[in-house]
Structures are given as C-alpha cells and as structure tokens.
Amino acid sequence: MKKTVIIIGSGFSSLAASCYLAKYGYDVTIFEKNNTIGGRARQLIKNGFTFDIGPTWYWMPDVFERFFADFGKSPSDYYTLEKLNPAYSVYFGKNDYITIEDTLEKITIAFEKEETGSSKKLKTFIEKAKSNYDIAIKDLVYNPGVSPLELVTPATIKKLNQFFSTIKKDVRKEFKNERLVKILEFPVLFLGAKPSDTPSFYSFMNYADFGLGTFHPKKGMYQVILALENLAKELDVTIKTNASVEKINVKDSKSIGLISNGKTYNEDIVVSGADYHHTETLLDKNYRQYSEAYWKKKTFAPSSLLFYVGFDKKLINVNHHTLFFDVDFDIHAEAIYDHPSWPENPLFYASFPSKTDENVAPEGKEAGIFLIPLAPGLEDTPEIRNIYFEKIIARLETLTSQNIKNHIIFKESFCIKDFIKDYNSYKGNAYGMANTLMQTAFLRPKLKSKKVKNLYFTGQLTVPGPGVPPSLISGKLVADLVLKHTKK
C-alpha cells in the first residue's frame, strides 16, 4: 500500500511538493483553507479585469524549467512565456525615469548615460553576479539546510568574504550615481531585507535581473499555479479546498491525524506549506520547536499594502513594471525594519500587466496593481489604506503627467489584516522570513520537525527562502527529505 501524505496549503511550495511526492509513489492529498488554490499567488477577477494578487515578477526562468523537466515537461506545455522589453522602468522624479531593457548590452548603454565609466563596471559586476548565480542556483539552494557543511564547497570557500560584506557596500564601492545605486540595490529587496543587511553573495539576484531578464506568463502568474495544479492532477494528487486544518494530533512524538472541518483524517506523513509559525500553533505546545520569543526576534520580510485597480483608459508613461523611487528609500526602510511604522513618503511599485497582455483588461482599459512594502504587524484600517491610496495616485499623476484619479472604475485593497485572515500569516508578513546572513540555509527554520517524527515543513519561511522560484525548490527539498526518511 502507498504511504499517505497530507499537505497543508496549496501555495507554490505545497503544489511543488505534491508533484514530487506523487511521482515518488506516495498517495498525496492537499488541504487548502481557502476556496481557491495558489496561496499568496491567487488571482482576482473583477469586471473583466484579471489581477495577480501576489507575485507579478517572473524571474529565474531556469528554475521553472528545471522543475517541469523533473516531470518530463516544460513550462510551454502549460503556459506561454514572454520576455518583457522593457523589463521595467524606475521613476526618480517628474517625467524623469530610467528604463531597463531586455539585454545587458542595452542596460550598459543606459548606465553609461548616467555615469561615465559605469558600463565597464557594470559588466564586471554582473560577471561576478553570474558566477554567484551559477554556484547558488545550480547548487547551493538545492541543499536541505540540514548542516552548515552544505555551504562549504571549493567554489564557496573562494567567495567567503562575500558572506561578510553587504550588497550595499559592494554596489556603492563601484557606483557613485545614486540612481544607479538604487537600481542595483532593488533586486535584493525580493529577499526581504535591506541591502545593508544582505550578504554580497546575493548579488546573484542582479544577474537574475540584468543577465536573465524579466518574463511574463500570458494571462498572468496564476497560469503557473494552474500549471502546477494540472501537473499535480496528472500525477493523481487530490486537492481539497475550503479545508482548513485546525489541529495536528500527536501521540508519542508522531502525528496520528489532522482535524479539518471537524473531521479527523489519518495519514502517514504531514507536510505543511502553511506559514511555519501558524503550523506550529496547530500542535500542542510541547510539540512546538520554536518559541514565540524565537519568532519575535527574527527579521521578517515586509508585509504590503496592495491595490488592484481597474482604469477606464490606457495610461501613458508607465510600463508593465514601474518602480517609483522618487523618495528616500533609507527613510522608508527604517519604517519597515528599524522602527515599524507607516512610512510618511513610501516608495511604491506598480504593475500594469495590460500594457503587454491583452487578456487581463477589457480593450482600451488598464489593469493596475500597486504595492507599498510595510513592516509586518502595523495597524491596518480602511481609513489608513485610503490615505495611502490617495497619496500614491496623486504621486502617479504628477510623476507621469496625466489625470488618473477620474479614470478609476474600481479599486480593491489587500493588507496586513488580509494576510493574517487569508493565509494565517505571522503578523501579516507578505514574503515570509528575510534572507539575512543569520537567516540563511541551515540557520532557517528546519524542513523536518525535531519534535514530531512524521511532520515536515516547506515554503518561504524555511529553505531556501522567499519568492516563487525558492518556493518551487522548497517543495522539491521537502519531498526529497520525506523520501529519504520514509521510503524503504
């Protein structure tokens, strides 16, 4: 008889884990609390507009290819991927922006215009970033974070100094122009920490950005969730929605059943892709590995205030991905990491997927997604959300020289309270736990419980960290660990 696995959650990591475990011969059932799958990557459809609620940047296409190749498939079997050109633009003031195009060659030209001599420096910087990418993505991040020795390879020993310097220092050593500095510091924000707290080695994100480029799955990122769902179903995974897990029963250090909607389900193995802290609260206290004090001390990646807006016209002077860095990032970063509070003048990110994808908005209209990064755990009220909506729409109007306010058909918002309600997220974090030096690899919460023999974890709070590609990898890592421990 096949061993049974129950997976809690249906985010990227859970779906990936389900595919691997089914392929390895387990009988897999997913329990998802919401009425749709996808977790943080769910979709909102309204009045003919389609929005990705969470991730919008498709980076590191090689990780997606590697995932599907493990099942003899390719992303193109499920969705159509396009490389965006431009990849994105970054605003620094009124009608003042830098556009990042789709090849390193074109990007170096843009850099040279800003700072003489910077094109050569950029090429060297990206070569180093590529070498880090090759080591990190092809090798390191596929380790289960069990032992510090996983990080010790002939290649990493040569790069040891890069674990003790920071992205901020490295970028500023080479580039003096503040605008270029901001652009080069932007990719590590995906890892959830300040550039001043992120080891230099993570410059591999710059290679992902400038070397590999930014892609868009036609109809949006949710197509990737649907691809995983299709693959999981092809592999006979059962997916239950509206199935919140309320308790993990444990006897003699072994899970003996999960309770969902008042019913008990028995299983041989539990894998949780729900937020780590929440999953531990489903256990009696003596079976939890990490105390409340432990979680409190950790550097969490930001939460976010998000808006999904339907506009009744096409907007000008914006691209598919547009960053608004016209205010001081250091001050905003302090409000996220040092003194948690609502930022006075926030940086924000806007995505207008209908700029390149006719499927996501009715003809002649624009779909807009806006994101302000925030400290987790802040007060979240409709009034505060509105104040920030007014702020960013006013800035957008001024910076891009157009009337926007009178062209809004509707807006929906999503913030800290929703992250807690919809995903059981600790303090409403959006992207899990940051990848700082002390929260990297074996220093992150473990894939396998130390207290409950047959309980495993996956997702952005464990290894390798936040983001869609790491979540796919996390699903593989946990499935491999389950296989190693339980298959004869």
Ligand SMILES: Cc1cc2nc3c(=O)[nH]c(=O)nc-3n(C[C@H](O)[C@H](O)[C@H](O)COP(=O)(O)OP(=O)(O)OC[C@H]3O[C@@H](n4cnc5c(N)ncnc54)[C@H](O)[C@@H]3O)c2cc1C
């Ligand atoms: C706003 C936003 C923007 C982002 N942008 C990007 C981006 O552009 N590019 C990128 O690569 N990454 C991005 N990310 C990060 C990326 O989306 C996440 O890292 C990834 O989706 C996390 O997947 P996961 O499987 O770890 O967790 P989740 O997606 O959170 O999945 C956990 C699942 O568990 C379920 N669950 C919780 N409790 C229970 C319970 N008791 N019972 C049953 N089910 C339960 C939840 O409902 C959820 O479906 C973004 C994230 C957010 C929030």
